[in-house]
Amino acid sequence: MLLTNLANRVQPIIRYDLGDSITTNPNPCARGSPFPAIHVEGRHNDTLRFLNGSGHSMAILPLALGTVIEKTRGVQRFQAYQTHDDELTIRLEVKADADWEAVWQLVHQRIQWFFAENGIKSVHIQRASEPPQRDPHSQKYRTVWDARLKGQ
Numbered sequence: 001m002l003l004t005n006l007a008n009r010v011q012p013i014i015r016y017d018l019g020d021s022i023t024t025n026p027n028p029c030a031r032g033s034p035f036p037a038i039h040v041e042g043r044h045n046d047t048l049r050f051l052n053g054s055g056h057s058m059a060i061l062p063l064a065l066g067t068v069i070e071k072t073r074g075v076q077r078f079q080a081y082q083t084h085d086d087e088l089t090i091r092l093e094v095k096a097d098a099d100w101e102a103v104w105q106l107v108h109q110r111i112q113w114f115f116a117e118n119g120i121k122s123v124h125i126q127r128a129s130e131p132p133q134r135d136p137h138s139q140k141y142r143t144v145w146d147a148r149l150k151g152q
Contacts, residue, residue, distance in 0.1 A: 046146040048082045052119040060118065062144035068114045070143075072107050074098030079132040080111075081147040089126040089147075091133070 025037035048060040069078045069090070076098075079091040088111070094103045108125055115123050135142050 046082075046144065046149060048088070048144070048146055049085075050082075050115070050120045050123055051085065053121055058118060058120055060115075060120075065111070065114065066143050068110050069107055072103065072110055074103035075107065077132045077141065078107075078143065079128075079141070080144045082145075083126070083147050084124075086122055087124045087126055089128050091128040091131055093131045 027037070029035065029037045046062065048062070048065065049057045050060060052058045065080060066078075069075060069080060074094050075092065076095045077093040081089055083089050090107065090111070092100075092104060092107060094100050104127060108127075111125050112123075115121070132141055134140060
């Protein structure tokens with residue numbers, strides 16, 4: 001779902017992606033509004049799940065993990081996807097003036113710290129050989145997803 005706010009003259013939001021999927025209701029609003037009614041389906045990002053030290057499944061939100069990676073010095077673009085219950089694969093593109101290996105080591109350390117802070121201790125963080133790629137269907141760069149769910 002995209003939101004456009006033209007009423008805010010100080011900071012207009014043009015095509016802000018909320019990350020939610022919606023469907024429009026074909027029937028008019030029951031309360032008499034002339035605007036189309038919608039039903040929010042929910043986020044289209046995948047929540048990753050890993051086992052904590054007690055063997056319980058822990059949800060990792062894509063925004064939280066993505067922020068850890070994108071805020072790492074030297075990262076230009078990334079993709080993180082879960083391939084197994086205990087494995088996360090990272091595609092990484094580094095800034096032109098950055099050392100690739102040093103950025104990878106920092107990303108790896110920061111992800112391990114993030115998982116440890118969330119009680120998850122045994123995740124193998126895999127480095128992909130290919131750079132981030134566009135989704136073949138939408139042609140957009142997806143940043144975090146569960147490849148086990150979509151067979152990707």
